[in-house]
Amino acid sequence: MSDQLDNDPTTGPDYDPTASSLTGHIDSAVMEELLAVRGSIDNIDATLVYLLAERFKATQRVGYLKARYQLPAGDPGREASQISRLRRLAEEANLDPAFAEKFLNFIISEVIRHHQAISDSHVPDRGEPS
């Protein structure tokens, strides 16, 4: 059983889900409840990492496409549309829309940095048909 847990990529052998600065300072029933909720937080955080990895895989493809056809890294028109959609979705989901916007902008600025790195390392062809 512990072998199975050690092989779980979402936890790993070095991860201690019970690590806390509160250990020994709070009631054990409270700690138990806290750990139960933290289990869900850990699952959500793992999912976020997987989702972001998939998103960056997709944007990497866009980066190669943009470098190949010498398109600008950023697309402000697309971003404006993404932001207004995400703000609306956030409102519907009771998430602070300002946070949703900040989060998307944070991700997009990283994507643009990646696009620029791809474009900087991309040797343009000499106009041959591709």
Ligand SMILES: O=C(O)C(=O)C[C@]1(C(=O)O)C=C[C@@H](O)C=C1
């Ligand atoms: O769709 C694109 O053109 C992308 O480069 C992807 C993306 C994004 O991360 O969603 C990143 C930069 C652009 O400004 C707009 C959108």
